[in-house]
Amino acid sequence: MTFRGTLDVAFATEYSVPLLVGNQLVRRGNAATLRTETSRVVFESVDVHTFDSSGNELGAFTAPATGFADPSTGVEPGYGIVHVVMVDSGTSALAVGGAMGGRASPVEVTASVIIRGRTLGGEEIATGEWQFPVDVCRGCLVYYAPEADDPLTVERDCSLTADAPAGLCRPGLDNPVDCRLCSKIEPICDDPSF
Incomplete structure (x- = not known):
C-alpha cells in the first residue's frame, strides 16, 4: 500500500495508479428464480481536482474509466x-513552474478523486471523495x-554506464531511476549538480 506518490517530470508528465474500489450494494440476483443481478457496478468516469499545499485548486478534469465491481x-x-x-500534465507543469530545464524540489499536490459509475440496474452511483498526496518534482527520483561514478574525476558523475541495470516499467513514478538508465538522454542523469 502506498500512502503518498512521487512524480518526477524529467521522465513522466502524469501520475496514474490503479485504485481498488469496494461495492457494498447487496446482491439482487437469484438463479433459482431467474432474477438478473442488478447490483454489479460498471465504472464510467473519474472526476479529479488537484490542489496545492495551501488548498488552491491547480486543475480539474473528468476522464473516462473502465472496470467493474461485483456486489x-x-x-x-x-x-x-x-x-x-x-495528476495530469497541466497540473504537473504548474507544480514545478519554470524549472523544466533544471532540478525542481518536490511540491505537494493533493488529488481529490470521485469515481462515477452505473449499476446494471441503471442506477447512477458515485464514490465518496478520496484524497491522495503526490510530490511533483524534476530530478528528485534520480539515483x-x-x-x-568515475574515480578519475573530482566531481561526482554518472559516466560509467557499462553495468547499467535493466529498465524500469514506469520511470518517473514513485521508484528511483538509476542514472545509468538515462545517462546521455537526460542532463540531470549525467550531472548531479545540474
Whole structure:
C-alpha cells in the first residue's frame, strides 16, 4: 500500500495508479428464480481536482474509466479496480513552474478523486471523495549509483554506464531511476549538480 506518490517530470508528465474500489450494494440476483443481478457496478468516469499545499485548486478534469465491481457477499464488499490519472500534465507543469530545464524540489499536490459509475440496474452511483498526496518534482527520483561514478574525476558523475541495470516499467513514478538508465538522454542523469 502506498500512502503518498512521487512524480518526477524529467521522465513522466502524469501520475496514474490503479485504485481498488469496494461495492457494498447487496446482491439482487437469484438463479433459482431467474432474477438478473442488478447490483454489479460498471465504472464510467473519474472526476479529479488537484490542489496545492495551501488548498488552491491547480486543475480539474473528468476522464473516462473502465472496470467493474461485483456486489457484496454478506458483510464483505465486492471489489474492482479502476485506473485513475491523479495528476495530469497541466497540473504537473504548474507544480514545478519554470524549472523544466533544471532540478525542481518536490511540491505537494493533493488529488481529490470521485469515481462515477452505473449499476446494471441503471442506477447512477458515485464514490465518496478520496484524497491522495503526490510530490511533483524534476530530478528528485534520480539515483546516482556509486559504481557509476568515475574515480578519475573530482566531481561526482554518472559516466560509467557499462553495468547499467535493466529498465524500469514506469520511470518517473514513485521508484528511483538509476542514472545509468538515462545517462546521455537526460542532463540531470549525467550531472548531479545540474
